[in-house]
Amino acid sequence: xxxNTNDKKVDAKRRxxxxxxxxxxxxxxxxxxxxxxxxxxxxxAKRFDFSPSVIPLKRGVPVILExxxxxxxxxxxxxxxxxRADMVPGKVAKLRFIPxxxxxxxxxxxxFCGSGHESMSGSLVVT
Amino acid sequence: MNNGINNDPGNGVDRRGxxxxxxxxxxIFASGLSGWAAAADSMGVAGAEDFFFVQLSDTHWGFExxxxxxxxxxxxKAVATVNGLEQVPDFIVFTGDLTHTTDDPRERRxxxxxxxxxxxxxKVKTVYYMPGEHDAAxxxxxxxxxxxxxxxxxxxxxGVHFIVLDNVTDPAARIGDEQLAWLAADLKQxxxxxxxxxxxxxxxxxxxxxxxxxxxxxxxxxxxxxxxSNVTVFYGHIHQENHHMTGHIAHHSAKSLIFPLPAPGSQPxxxxxxxxxxxxxxxxxxxxxxxxxxxxxxxxxLNELAVGAxxx
Numbered sequence: 001x002x003x004n005t006n007d008k009k010v011d012a013k014r015r016x017x018x019x020x021x022x023x024x025x026x027x028x029x030x031x032x033x034x035x036x037x038x039x040x041x042x043x044x045a046k047r048f049d050f051s052p053s054v055i056p057l058k059r060g061v062p063v064i065l066e067x068x069x070x071x072x073x074x075x076x077x078x079x080x081x082x083x084r085a086d087m088v089p090g091k092v093a094k095l096r097f098i099p100x101x102x103x104x105x106x107x108x109x110x111x112f113c114g115s116g117h118e119s120m121s122g123s124l125v126v127t
Numbered sequence: 128m129n130n131g132i133n134n135d136p137g138n139g140v141d142r143r144g145x146x147x148x149x150x151x152x153x154x155i156f157a158s159g160l161s162g163w164a165a166a167a168d169s170m171g172v173a174g175a176e177d178f179f180f181v182q183l184s185d186t187h188w189g190f191e192x193x194x195x196x197x198x199x200x201x202x203x204k205a206v207a208t209v210n211g212l213e214q215v216p217d218f219i220v221f222t223g224d225l226t227h228t229t230d231d232p233r234e235r236r237x238x239x240x241x242x243x244x245x246x247x248x249x250k251v252k253t254v255y256y257m258p259g260e261h262d263a264a265x266x267x268x269x270x271x272x273x274x275x276x277x278x279x280x281x282x283x284x285x286g287v288h289f290i291v292l293d294n295v296t297d298p299a300a301r302i303g304d305e306q307l308a309w310l311a312a313d314l315k316q317x318x319x320x321x322x323x324x325x326x327x328x329x330x331x332x333x334x335x336x337x338x339x340x341x342x343x344x345x346x347x348x349x350x351x352x353x354x355x356s357n358v359t360v361f362y363g364h365i366h367q368e369n370h371h372m373t374g375h376i377a378h379h380s381a382k383s384l385i386f387p388l389p390a391p392g393s394q395p396x397x398x399x400x401x402x403x404x405x406x407x408x409x410x411x412x413x414x415x416x417x418x419x420x421x422x423x424x425x426x427x428x429l430n431e432l433a434v435g436a437x438x439x
Contacts, residue, residue, distance in 0.1 A: 075299065079336040106337040106395075112264035112298040115228035118339070118397055 038062045038096065045087045045109065046070040048116030055107075057099045057126045065095040075110035078124060084110060099126040178217040178285050181209055181251075182326075184363030185383035187261060188245070189238040190227035194386040194399040201411065202245050205384045208412070210250045217284060219251050222363035222381060223259025223295060223328030232270060235262075239274045255282070259328045259363065260295040268296035279306055281313055287322045294329045294342040301343045311351050325352065325360040330380065332373050335391035340365055349373050365391070366399075367410065382412055 039058075043065050044051050057063055067076050069087040076095065077084040085093040108121035186202050195201060209219065226238040239262070246254065256275040263271045268278050278293035290313065294302050302310075317323065325331075331345035342348070352358045358376045366383035367390065386399040387410030403409055 073298075077336070079333075108337060108339060110299065110336075110339055110343070112260045112295075112300070114230065114265065115261065117260075121337070121396065 038064050040064045040066060042066045042068075043076065043087075044068055044070055045074040045076070045120075047072065047113055048109070048120040050076075050107070050109075050120065050122040053122035055122065055124050057124055059099050059102050059126050062096060062098045067093045067095060072113055073111055074113055074120075076107060077110040078105060078107040080105040081124075086111070099124070102126045179214070180284075181212075181216045181219045182222060182361050182363075182381050183209070183219060183384060184222040184381040185224040185259065185366055185385060186221070186242065187224055187227040187383070187385035188242040189229065189234075190385050192386075192399075194402050195411075196402060197407070198385060201384050201408070202242070203248075204408075205412075206246060206248050210248070216251055218253040218255060219249060220255040220291075220326055220361075221246075221257065222326055222361060223257050224261045224363060224383075225256065225259065226262050227385075228261045228265065230265065232266065235266070235270045236273070239270060243274055255289075255291065255326075257291050257293065257326060257328060258295055260298070260300070263296045264298040267298075268293070271296075279309070287324055288317055290323065290325045292325060292327045292331075292348060294327055294331070294345065299343060300329060300339070300341065302345065302348055307344070307347050307351065310348060314351055314355065317355065319354060320356050323352070323355055323358045325358065327360060327362045329364045330362050330369075330371075330378060331360060332371060332378060334365065334369065334371065338391065338397040340391060349376060352376055382410060384411055387411065 039061060041052075041055060041063060043055070045067070046069065055065075065076070065085075067085055067087045068091060069089045071089060073089070074087040075084060076087055076093075078097075080101075081097050081099065083095055083097045085095045087093060103126060105124045105126065106121050107124055109117060113120065183205060186205070187198075188202060190198050192198065197204075209216070225242045226235065229235050229238065258268055258271045258275075258278055262268075263278065272278065278296050279291055281288065281290050283289065290310065292302060292310065293306060294300055297303055314323075325348075327342070329342045329345070330340055331342050331348050333345075334340040353374060353376065356375065360376060360378040361381065362378065363381050363383070365380050366386065366388035367380065368382060369378075369380040369391070371378045386402075388397055388399055400410060
């Protein structure tokens with residue numbers, strides 16, 4: 001009887017352990033599902049505009065900007081997030097970052113592209 | 128004449144106080160009006176010779192727009208203003224954006240030629256030039272160099288070492304490793320207490336990158352200059368006066384001769400300030416820096432000479 005009792009105790013422990021593992025596994029899966037997915041936003045530049053010029057983002061949600069230019073080499077610079085990339089015609093540059101603060105932040109062309117260059121900017125609106 | 132005080136809240140130093148600091152670093156060399164020699168003596172600057180120069184900037188020849196209905200006449204008025212100065216400056220330096228951007232290479236050359244012909248009327252024959260991004264970024268300085276030669280160089284004047292740096296012919300606003308190596312080699316020839324004045328078009332520090340008011344590798348130039356105790360930087364680009372310190376190095380911007388721009392970050396876009404018919408040429412002009420020696424204290428007075436004040 002005692003042996004059986006012990007066996008039952010061992011079985012119970014194993015069941016708890018397995019249940020724990022299963023729960024843990026489910027937990028890990030749940031976290032994986034809940035992790036924010038990278039948003040992909042295409043941004044094109046042409047003298048002297050960005051499209052879109054206003055980019056809505058979520059704080060803490062990673063974003064990948066796919067950047068290209070339709071005419072001449074441009075730059076995409078968002079100094080508040082310490083990121084920049086060249087925008088070259090015929091190529092797509094991917095810029096991934098996670099907005100870590102809310103508010104409205106300027107991005108701008110940082111490669112001189114003509115007399116409208118000074119007004120070539122847009123906003124990252126992070127909520 | 129505009130004697131308004133322009134404070135830079137970013138560094139907490141008002142202009143008068145700032146110039147008192149900067150005066151020890153070299154802005155005194157931009158003066159030379161009566162009294163400078165005595166001021167130099169009181170500051171213990173041995174062997175300093177009295178001289179002054181004029182900085183002109185951002186003339187944007189070829190620009191047309193409502194923000195300056197006299198766009199075709201402002202440069203000539205500036206020339207007349209300088210020619211009318213009581214004391215003839217030793218030299219004049221143009222800190223870039225001599226012309227306004229055009230995509231047409233032939234038109235670019237026409238504008239550079241017209242600019243050259245207009246400033247030929249300056250009575251001061253020693254004139255130094257440097258490009259701004261509007262002159263040189265679209266063709267990497269090719270047309271500019273045909274008219275005005277090298278885009279970076281040095282010269283010496285009465286014991287002061289002047290360095291002209293090019294941070295515009297690369298459209299990405301880089302000085303570049305090659306020019307930085309050239310700067311380092313030049314500085315190695317200078318003693319640590321050399322009196323050094325640097326001219327650039329863009330600011331070497333991050334004034335307001337959101338408006339492209341920065342030089343991508345400007346910090347590397349500042350780092351090279353940092354071991355030298357007497358360095359002052361004069362620049363243009365931002366079309367207004369601004370004073371800033373990076374450590375002991377003073378940076379002063381010049382007003383424009385075409386239109387003023389808003390204070391950094393003061394509005395969403397850097398659109399030019401509107402022309403005020405009641406105050407024509409407001410915000411445009413040249414300045415003089417005058418030392419005022421006192422028994423135990425030396426202060427400086429900045430006088431803004433509006434271009435409209437010139438006799439035409």
